[in-house]
Amino acid sequence: MRALGISQDLRLQNGNRVNIWVSVMSYQSINAERSAETTCCYGSSKLRFRGPQRALNSPYLACLGGEETFGRFVESPFPGLLERRLDRRCLNLGSLFCGVEVLTQEAALLDIVNRSDICIMQMPGVLGQSNRFYRVHPRRNDRFVAPTPELIALYPDVDFTDIHFVRHLLTRLRAHSDARFELVEQELRKGWIEKLSTFLGKVRPPVVLLDLEVEDCALDTSSRDSIMRDASMIGALKPQCTASISLRVQASGVSDEIEDMLFGTLQQPVAEHMIGPATHRIIAESLARTIRDLGV
Secondary structure, three states: OOOOOHHHHHHHOOOOHHHHHHHHHHHHHHHHOOOOOOEEOOOOOOOOEEOOOOOOOOOOEEEEEOHHHHOOOOOOOHHHHHHHHHOOOEEEEEOOOOOHHHHHHOHHHHHHHHOOOEEEEEOOOOOOOOOOOEEEOOOOOOEEEEEOHHHHHHOOOOOOOOOOEHHHHHHHHHOOOOOHHHHHHHHHHHHHHHHHHHHHHHOOOOEEEEEEEEEOOOOOOOOOOOOOOOHHHHHHHHHHOOEEEEEEEEOHHHHOOHHHOOOOHHHHHHHOOOOOHHHHHHHHHHHHHHHHHHOO
């Protein structure tokens, strides 16, 4: 999960930049437990997935991903819509704080995937991974745990004590506008490719890559990740996959789907940054066509 609406909040509120950032993230985390969606766990995994819990003793397709796969604030996320289109069970393994670290380090998740007929994997963002510069929480990959000695040596002029989220960290580092940030960026891009390639090498069923680029005009960039995936990164993974789909979609605040979403009164600022039900239908239809063509 990522920090949402930072630029917008800076324009609308008076106060310190850091305090505003942290309050937005804390607000989102608190309200995550008050959403209408049910969550569940599978096997020995401590991750919380979109519910209701499904049985694992009959054939299924496994849908891995983050908040878009989870389908926050929508009644029918694309895994459920895909199930109806294909008439095949689709397990929603979307997790709200899922990043590279969760996908590649959670052994129980890999076991569930390897019992599926097809794995549909939404590409994670670049930031949510531990690396030689910083560590993230093993399950909540948006959380910045600590800088490494290498990052402290690289940025001796930065105070890391008030930084709690990886987007905030990268924004702070990028603000220095010098060549040091390129080293961090290169490390993250390299780690992203290496970790996901290793993971895909362990996946036995056919894999369909789902690359979603979410347009959200309220944020500083067109993507909700401050370091974006590029074509070369996706291309490095394609040889290990059966098919891939790239879709540019819009957050509900841009697409005007907000009125069709389900959320509490205080949750609207967060819901505006999630994709809406019509977008989920577009994703499901695109996946259904691809999977039918595969004949798997």
